[in-house]
Amino acid sequence: MQIINPSRFQALIEAACSATFSGWDFTWLSGRMLEDDPPWDYKALVLEHLEGVTSLLDMGTGGGEFLASLPALPPETHATESYPPNQVIGRSRLESLGVQVHLTTEGAPLPFTSRFFDRVINRHESYSPAEVYRLLKPGGVFITQQVGGLDNLEINQALEDCVSFPFTGWSLYGAATDLEDAGFTVERADSAALKTQFTDIGALVYYLKAVPWQVEGFSVERYQEQLIRLHNFIESRGAFVTTAHRFLIVARKEV
Numbered sequence: 001m002q003i004i005n006p007s008r009f010q011a012l013i014e015a016a017c018s019a020t021f022s023g024w025d026f027t028w029l030s031g032r033m034l035e036d037d038p039p040w041d042y043k044a045l046v047l048e049h050l051e052g053v054t055s056l057l058d059m060g061t062g063g064g065e066f067l068a069s070l071p072a073l074p075p076e077t078h079a080t081e082s083y084p085p086n087q088v089i090g091r092s093r094l095e096s097l098g099v100q101v102h103l104t105t106e107g108a109p110l111p112f113t114s115r116f117f118d119r120v121i122n123r124h125e126s127y128s129p130a131e132v133y134r135l136l137k138p139g140g141v142f143i144t145q146q147v148g149g150l151d152n153l154e155i156n157q158a159l160e161d162c163v164s165f166p167f168t169g170w171s172l173y174g175a176a177t178d179l180e181d182a183g184f185t186v187e188r189a190d191s192a193a194l195k196t197q198f199t200d201i202g203a204l205v206y207y208l209k210a211v212p213w214q215v216e217g218f219s220v221e222r223y224q225e226q227l228i229r230l231h232n233f234i235e236s237r238g239a240f241v242t243t244a245h246r247f248l249i250v251a252r253k254e255v
Contacts, residue, residue, distance in 0.1 A: 001225060001228050001229070002232075003228050003231065003232065004231065004232045004235040004236065005235060008235075009201060009228065009231045011202075012200050012201050012202030012205075012231075013201065013202060013205055013220055013227070015202050016201075016202040016203070016205035016206040016209065017205065017209070017220065019206055021206070021209060021210045022063060022085065022086070022089055024062030024063055024065055024086070024124075025063060025065060026210065028206060029203050029206060029207065031199070032198070032199050032200055032202070032203035033196065033197070033198055033199075033203045033204075033207060034196065034197040034199065034239075035194055035195070035196040035197075035244050036194040036195045036196070036244075037194070038145075038190075038192045038194060038246050038248070039190065039192055040145075040190055040192075040248050042123060042143075042145045042248070043066070043069070043070075045143060045248075045250070046070070046119075046121055046143055047070065047071075049119055049141055049143060049250075050070075050072075050074065050119065053074045053118040053119050054074050054075055054076055054118060055074055055075075055076040055077070055116065055117045055118045055119070055137075056073065056074045056076070056077045056078070056117065056118065056119045056120075056121065057077075057078050057079070057080070057110075057112070057116075057117045057119070057120045057121070057135065058077075058078070058079040058080070058121050058122075059079075059080050059120065059121070059122040059125045059127055059132075060080065060081060060082070060122060060123070060124065060125025060126075061079035061080065061081050061086075061090050061094070061101065062081065062086050062089075062090065063086055063089035063090050063093060064079060064089065064090035064091075064093040064094040064099070064101070065093070066123060067079060067094055067097070067099060068093050068094060068097065073097060073098065073099065074118070074119075075098070077097075077098065077099045077100075078099065078100045078101075078102060078112070078117075079094060079099055079100070079101045079102070080101075080102050080103075080104045080110060081101060081102070081103060081104065082103070082104045082105060082106050084103060087101055087103045106126065107128075109131060110131060110135060112135055114134050114135065115134075115135070115136065115137045115138070116135055116137070117135050117136055117137065117140060118136075118137055118139075118140050118141075119136075119140060119141050119142075119143070120132050120135060120136060120140070120141075120142045120143075121142075121143045121144070122142070122143070122144040122145075122146075123144070123145045124145065124146065124147050125144075127144065129178045129179045129181070129182035129184070130182050132182075133182045133183050133184060133253055136253040137253070138253060138254070138255050139252065139253065139254070140252070140253045141187075141250060141251070141252050141253075142179070142184065142249075142250070142251045142252075142253070143248075143249075143250050144175075144248070144249050145246060145247070145248050146170070146175060146246070146247050146248075146249075147244075147245065147246065148170060148171060148172070148191065148245030148246060148247050149165075149167040149168040149169055149170035149171060149245065150168060150243070150245040151167075151214075151243075151244055151245040151246075152196060152214060152242040152243065152244060152245075153165060153168075153242075153243070153245075154240075154241070154242040154243060155204070155208070155214060155215065155242055156214070156215060158226060158229075158230055158240070159215055159218075159223050159226045159227075159230075160215065164216070165214075167213075171191075171247070172189055172190075172191040172247040172249070175247065175249060176189045176249055176251075179249065179251045180251075183253065183254075183255075184251035184252065184253060185251065185252045185253075185254055186249060186250070186251045187250045187251065187252055188248065188249065188250040189247070189248070189249050189250075190247065190248045191245075191246065191247035191248075192245075192246050192247070193243050193244070193245060194243065194244040194245075194246060195241060195243065195244075196241065196242045196243065196244045197239040197240070197241050197242075198234065198239060198240045198241075198242070199234065199238070199239050200231075200234060201227060201230055201231040201234060204227075204230065204240065205220060205227070
């Protein structure tokens with residue numbers, strides 16, 4: 001297959017493969033993966049709910065980037081992280097701020113007593129509604145922004161002969177219903193489809209390296225032909241456009 005500007009294709013691929021990724025830091029993609037902002041402001045919403053709060057849990061803190069960006073934290077602030085390299089990064093960033101970072105195992109109970117937290121926040125981390133309910137004090141609030149099950153599905157459609165994306169059932173409706181079944185009152189529920197643009201093939205390869213569950217078993221070698229086709233498409237049209245899927249829920253434990 002003919003490649004438009006083959007030397008550029010090779011250089012972009014090599015740069016993406018050699019670039020490091022740590023925590024939940026996508027700065028390498030700045031100006032190359034352009035994603036519209038959701039209609040809500042997650043950070044502002046969290047800050048709004050922290051007034052007068054003494055205890056906070058951040059589930060799946062990654063490298064602690066979000067917590068570290070907050071101007072003030074409750075005196076009893078904890079974070080969980082299930083990926084050991086991220087836990088090291090998170091501890092390095094957060095312990096000086098008084099935040100304890102706990103290594104957790106997916107699916108296992110979290111290492112806190114019941115009714116321990118005023119607020120639990122969660123951005124793009126899996127969770128058990130029953131476990132979050134257990135951790136919150138009466139009147140406590142759970143705030144979560146989730147990546148929906150249709151996230152950037154166009155990538156799979158472009159690369160895979162038979163699309164096999166296992167998360168298509170994960171939606172605002174299902175998440176809100178599960179929280180209500182666990183005893184929560186859902187106070188806010190919003191979803192958004194956000195335009196995302198990959199302006200070069202290296203940006204897409206880096207993204208797939210950072211988010212390996214998007215295309216299971218992805219490698220440059222395995223998908224060489226499809227990557228060439230996408231590179232040619234981007235070179236001739238300026239970008240490969242996909243659709244990010246996000247939803248937001250604010251839920252309160254009444255009793």
